[in-house]
Amino acid sequence: MVETVTIGVNVINREEFTEQIDVRFVKETNDIEEYKYYNLENEYLSKRDITISLDKEKSQVFNVDIEFSENIVDSAEEIRLEFTKSYNDKLYKLQSQDEEEDIEEVDNEIKPYDPTLIRVDQKLFTIESTVEKIMKKSIDLNPEFQRKFVWTDITRKSRLIESVMLRIPLPVFYLSEDEDGIYHVLDGLQRLSVLNSYLNNGFRLKNLEYLEEECGGKFFQPLSEDEDERKAEYEKNPNKYLPQKYVRRINDTMLNFNVVDSRTPDQAKYDIFRRINTGGKPLNRQEMRNAMATPHTRQLLKSLSDLEIFKKATAYSVKDTRFADQELILRFIGFYLIDNEYKHSVQYKGAMANFLDQVIENLNKYYSNREKFQNDIFQAFKRSMENSYELFGDKGFKRTTVINKALFLSVSRNAYRYELINDYNAEQNVELRDLFFNYNYELNDDNNTFWIGKVEKLELKSRTIDDSLSTGTNEILKIESAYTIMAEILEVLINESN
Known part of the structure; x- marks a missing residue:
């Protein structure tokens, strides 16, 4: 089998200008499952595609979003790694048989807010006062989010600082203010993180374009709060720190912030987030939710x-790099609130993305900071x-080799209700469960007849749950059908073992 793949990569040419080109590779599989990679040709294309040639008569083409570990990928080995990662990610999505959350799902639902209620104010803060707000946590940089997405390229970070020293204006930042007056970063997290890091001597400047001779290799300034001590330290090691004129220039530089007022409807905030989310690595929906979440909510999801x-039950196969694990858990929490008739549960209307947005908002406002709820949801999920x-x-x-989100929801909503006391044959239970999904009266064997007499309207329920876990999995009726039928399946399997 030969799989032809075209991926977009960033390269840097001899003049140090970055450009995107498309590099086409072939992944060739022989009889002993060894892979060979080689470059076919370089050519400029209008978009990034990946083509998997399954055979001469059948092929699939779909867009690829490359996740770069660094800003620039320019070696053959890095390109091979990016290719492998992209191929595996797309294969995962194809096999999962689960619908993607996308913008169409949101656009098809009537907006639950009056657009005239959107309030966005412009504010100016100096870099010095901005970093002070970050240190006092009145601007929330979301440490968990930073660890996954902050810039790692020292040259890129240094040249951002150089832009400030050269008086080049930085693009506008977007913040969302919550009811406690805390600002959450909607756009500009990486730039603010770099500024905060440098003003706290988190790195030395390196590879500057214009100021390397004067400022290269230097920290910001001594961090002592006492002005005399700071001055003495600077005079003792003048070559270690920036010249004072650049320190003052950085501190006094004004940053332009658009602040979404706390009175703006929650769904409007997500709309604003989506519209401004146009950076080099656009956020997916769960990353947006994480950025909008309060520290209590983030800690709750992280603890789960x-x-x-959870990792064992999912075979360690759910990634945490883009919060895919927390998106699964948020589904469980949202329907846990519904099933247990919590006052501030969110009605599910058939749009999973919007539903999860609202669940995050309700966790922020009502539940994630309550110790009893934290304990209840932790114990139930565990x-x-x-x-x-x-x-x-x-x-x-x-159902195949990957996690099926619809199956996760139908099982997890039911499984916490039981106190299991016996040992169970997991392999046999999986076989019996799958036979239920694919039940056929015409097959007259011992396993196939296991379900007869144990479940009413067996054939209808088999077809219903099979369909509910395969296509249109976010539809209201299919979610409820999978939930109720799975309850019967679990009851039978548990009672048979007893």
Whole structure:
């Protein structure tokens, strides 16, 4: 089998100008499953494509979003790695049989707010006062988010600082103010993180374009709060720190902020976020939610995603790099609130992306800072994962080789309700469950007849849950059908073992 793949990569030419070109590779599989990579040709294309040639008569073409570990990928080995990662990501999505959250889902739903209520104010802060606000946590830089997405290229960080020293204006920043007066960064997180890091001597300037001779290799300034001590340290090591004229220039530079007022409807905030989210690496929906979440909400989701039993039950296959694990968990929380009739649960209307946006907002406002709720949801989710693993091993949420989100939701919503006391044959349970999904009266064998007499309207329910887990999985009726039928499946499997 030969798989032809075209990916977009960034290269840097001899004049140090960055450009995007498309490099076409072939991945060739032989009989012993060894892969060979080689470059076919370089050519400029209008878009980045990936083509998997399955055979002469069948092929699939779909867009690729390359995730760069650095800003520039220019070596053959890095290109091969990016190709492999992109191929595997797309293969995962194709096999998962689960609908992607996309903008169409949002646009098809009537907006639940009056656009005239949107309030965005312009504010100017100096860099010095901005960093002071970050230090006092009145501007929330979201440490978890930073660790995953902040710039790592020292040259890029240094040249941002150089732009400030050269008096080149920085693009506008967007903040969202919450009811406690805390600013959450909607756009500009990486730039603010770099400014904060440099003013706290987090790195030395390197590879400057114009000021290397004067400022290269230098920290910002001594960090002592006492002015005399700071002056003495500077005079003792003048070559270690920036000349004072650049320190003053950086401190006094005004940054332009557009601040979304706390009275702006929650869904309007997400609309604004999506419209301004046009950077080099656009955020997915769960990354946006994470950026909008309060520290309490982020900590709650992180504590659940860090559970070892969650990782075991999902076969360590759900990535945390773009918060895919927390998106799964947020689905569980949203429907847990519904199933247990919480006052501030969110009605599900068939648009999963909007639903999860609203669940995050309600966690922010009502639940994530309440100790009892934190304990209740933690214990429920933990027990759900434990029971799923006890019953099905690491295949509780899989129909093929990958996690099926619809199956995860239908199992997890039910599994926490049981106190399991016996040992279970997970392999046999998976086989029986899958036979239910694909039940056929015409097959007259022992396994196939297991379900007869145990579930009413067996063939209809088999077809219904199979369809609910395969296509249109976010439809209201299909989510509820999968939930109720899965409850019957679990009851039978648990009772048979008892």
